[in-house]
Amino acid sequence: MNSTERRGDFALQVSGMSKQFSRRRRPPVLALENVNLNVGHGEFISLLGPSGCGKSTVFNMAAGLITPTQGRILVNGEDVTGQAGHVGYMLQKDLLLPWRTILKNVTLGAQLLGRDVKAAEEEARGLFRRFGLEGFEDAWPSNLSGGMRQRAAVMRTLLSGREILLLDEPFGALDAMTRGAMQAWLLDIWQEFGRTVVFVTHDIDEAVYLSDRIAVMGSRPGTVQLEVDVDLPRPRVPDDVSTAEHRAAIKRQILSVIHNDEAPVDPLATDERPPAGVATGAANGRS
């Protein structure tokens, strides 16, 4: 099957998924319980939640790297539970291989899949300008800035040729200015290439700026507690004054769920303060 072919009502479905990890000489951990998520073709969805709620575990199962204890993963309506190779996946700690040039790094997937490497390199060369990496085809990863490395990693995910791209906190380690530029760039790329994106973040403003819909996860055990449609017009402008109230309302809705999930341990904690692990956006200057 051509992986960019669109079949079924949804690109990706996570259905009744639970995951229990067993541990040596310690009780097992129920990391996820009954996670449900339907992602439409071409949608941009964010998975938002505090550290440890199981976002990366959802991705590892959607990518077929680990098998759920219960539940199913469907891609284009086909059950692919436990099978790798149906989605493009940019891991949270996505390291470019230091001994391969950028061109060789972004075509790694093609090589692993046994595709024509020369053809893949030609295709990749045509994208370097679009990814702000022109002239760095033969550079080593160590010669790139943090933002450039992340763009190379996104390019590698796009060149997987899959319709669905799972991006796990791709901009988490970047400074606020670079991060804002990368968010705008990612929206352009998403619109230009028409892929389906599932994006993990713990930054509420980032999720609101980027997404069509946000699935808010809670922890202990991890599950989707709320889905919010982000019905803001596109193209989006960061800090757009005309949508400020609407964005604030969406944030309040999300925060109310997060506050309910995390009862404050500190008796002095107020309702205004989000729990540790979820950023409210002061860091990237959006509100």
Ligand SMILES: Nc1ncnc2c1ncn2[C@@H]1O[C@H](COP(=O)(O)OP(=O)(O)OP(=O)(O)O)[C@@H](O)[C@H]1O
């Ligand atoms: N292989 C494993 N064995 C045991 N426990 C695991 C394993 N992988 C993940 N966990 C546990 O599952 C829970 C969810 O982890 P996960 O990495 O998915 O969280 P996350 O939401 O991605 O967090 P972060 O925002 O910090 O990346 C955590 O409690 C973690 O310790």
Ligand SMILES: [Mg+2]
């Ligand atoms: Mg994670």
